[in-house]
Amino acid sequence: MNMMSTSLDIERIREQFPILHQEVNGKPLVYFDNAATTQKPTVVISALENYYKGINSNIHRGAHALADQATTAFEATRLSIKDFINAKEVEEVIFTKGTTDGINLIAATFGRAFIGEGDEIVVSTMEHHSNIVPWQMLCEEKGAQLKVIPLNAKGELLMEEYEALLSEKTKLVAVVHASNALGTVNPISEIISNAHAVGAKVLVDGAQSCSHLDIDVQALDVDFFVSSAHKIYGPTGMGFLYGKRQLLEEMPPYQGGGEMIKTVSFEGTTYNEIPYKFEAGTPNIADVIAFNEAIHWISQVGKEAIRAHENELLAYAHEKLSAIDGVIFYGEAEDKVAVVSFGIQGVHPFDIGMMLDARGIAVRTGHHCTQPLMQFFGIEGTVRASFSVYNTKEEIDKLAEGVAKIARMMA
Structure with missing residues (x-):
C-alpha cells in the first residue's frame, strides 16, 4: 500500500x-x-527569532530604521491576508488576538451599536462557545433574543428550519464555516444569501475553514469573517477580522488607547481611520510578521x-x-x-x-x-x-x- x-x-x-x-x-x-x-514550519519559527534578533521595534510611530523595517513587515502581513481571503481592500483586515477576540470585537461594537431590544441573533447548534457566549451576553444586555439553527443526526444544519427562523427582527447570523467538533462544512453561501434577504448581517467563524478551504469573502458576500493564525500553521495569540468597509466605518471603536486615535484632548477625541481604529495599543508585532511566512508556506505547497x-x-x-x-x-x-x-x-x-x-x-x-x-x-x-x-x-x-x-x- x-x-x-x-x-x-x-x-x-x-x-x-x-x-x-x-x-x-x-x-x-x-x-x-x-x-x-x-x-x-521552520520558516515561521525562524521569522519570530529573526524579528527579535534583527528588527525588534514598535511600529507606525517611530522615525528610525528599525521601526520602519518592523512597520513594513507588519503591514505586509495585512496585505497577504487580504489576498489570502480575497478582501476588496487591505483596510478591511483588522488584526486581533484570534477568532474569539474577533467575535467579541464585533459583539462589543456592531452589536452594541446596531442590536437593540426585541432584535434577534441567529447561531447554530454546532457553534463553539466563543460564538455563543458573546451573543448571550449581548442579548442579556440589550433585551435581544438568541435563536438556534437545529441539526440532523448526521451533524448537518436543517436549512428549512434556518429559513423559518429568519425575519425582519433578525439583525445578525453568526455561524461556523466548518465545525471544530464534527468537521461539518456548512452551506455558507446559502446561509448568507438567506440572511441578506431579510436585511441581516452575517459573521462567519472561519477558525477551522481557513487551513482547509479556499476563502473568498467577496464571492461569499460575507459581512464579517474571523480566524486564528495558530490554526493555519502560524503563531498563537494572533488572528484577523475581515469586515466590509462600510460596516467597519460605522462601528464604534472596540478599545481606547494609542494608535486608534487621530487627536486627543480633554475636550474630546477623534478616532483614526480603519483598520487602526480597532487596533489600540502595541500589537503582537512578532507573531503578525511570522504569520506572513505561514501564508506564504501554504501558497507554496x-x-x-x-x-x-x-x-x-x-x-x-x-x-x-x-x-x-x-x-x-x-x-x-x-x-x-x-x-x-x-x-x-x-x-x-x-x-x-x-x-x-x-x-x-x-x-x-x-x-x-x-x-x-x-x-x-x-x-x-x-x-x-x-x-x-x-x-x-x-x-x-x-x-x-x-x-x-x-x-x-x-x-
Whole structure:
C-alpha cells in the first residue's frame, strides 16, 4: 500500500516541522490534534527569532530604521491576508488576538451599536462557545433574543428550519464555516444569501475553514469573517477580522488607547481611520510578521494539494475505524474537513485519550468547547482526531491499532 499522497512529498513536508520528530512516552509522536492548533514550519519559527534578533521595534510611530523595517513587515502581513481571503481592500483586515477576540470585537461594537431590544441573533447548534457566549451576553444586555439553527443526526444544519427562523427582527447570523467538533462544512453561501434577504448581517467563524478551504469573502458576500493564525500553521495569540468597509466605518471603536486615535484632548477625541481604529495599543508585532511566512508556506505547497491529501486521510481514517467493533462516529456530514469525531461504546473519551497518549498518539477529548452540540448527541464528549498536511496513513494505522486494542480491552 502506498502510505503517502501521490501529489505531495509528505516526508519533505514533515522535515519542515521540527516538533514532529520526537518521542512521547517512548513512542514516535503522532499528532492528530490539528483542529486545536497546527504545528509550525521552520520558516515561521525562524521569522519570530529573526524579528527579535534583527528588527525588534514598535511600529507606525517611530522615525528610525528599525521601526520602519518592523512597520513594513507588519503591514505586509495585512496585505497577504487580504489576498489570502480575497478582501476588496487591505483596510478591511483588522488584526486581533484570534477568532474569539474577533467575535467579541464585533459583539462589543456592531452589536452594541446596531442590536437593540426585541432584535434577534441567529447561531447554530454546532457553534463553539466563543460564538455563543458573546451573543448571550449581548442579548442579556440589550433585551435581544438568541435563536438556534437545529441539526440532523448526521451533524448537518436543517436549512428549512434556518429559513423559518429568519425575519425582519433578525439583525445578525453568526455561524461556523466548518465545525471544530464534527468537521461539518456548512452551506455558507446559502446561509448568507438567506440572511441578506431579510436585511441581516452575517459573521462567519472561519477558525477551522481557513487551513482547509479556499476563502473568498467577496464571492461569499460575507459581512464579517474571523480566524486564528495558530490554526493555519502560524503563531498563537494572533488572528484577523475581515469586515466590509462600510460596516467597519460605522462601528464604534472596540478599545481606547494609542494608535486608534487621530487627536486627543480633554475636550474630546477623534478616532483614526480603519483598520487602526480597532487596533489600540502595541500589537503582537512578532507573531503578525511570522504569520506572513505561514501564508506564504501554504501558497507554496498549494491549498488544493493540501486539501486533497487531507481528504485522502479523512477517508482512510473513516475506513480503518469503521472496521473496529464498538466505534461510534459523531458527525457524518456529506461535506467535511479532515476531522473524525468518535467514541468507543462503554468507554469514556478521556480514558481513550489517555490510553492513546501512552502510545504517543495526541488526540483531543471532551466537549471541544461545544457543550450544546454534545447535549444534542446525548454524550459527554468525543475523541477527535484531526488531520493536517504533514500526517500520513501510517500514522492513521497506529491510531486504528490503538483504538482496536482499547475496544478489545474494554469490551
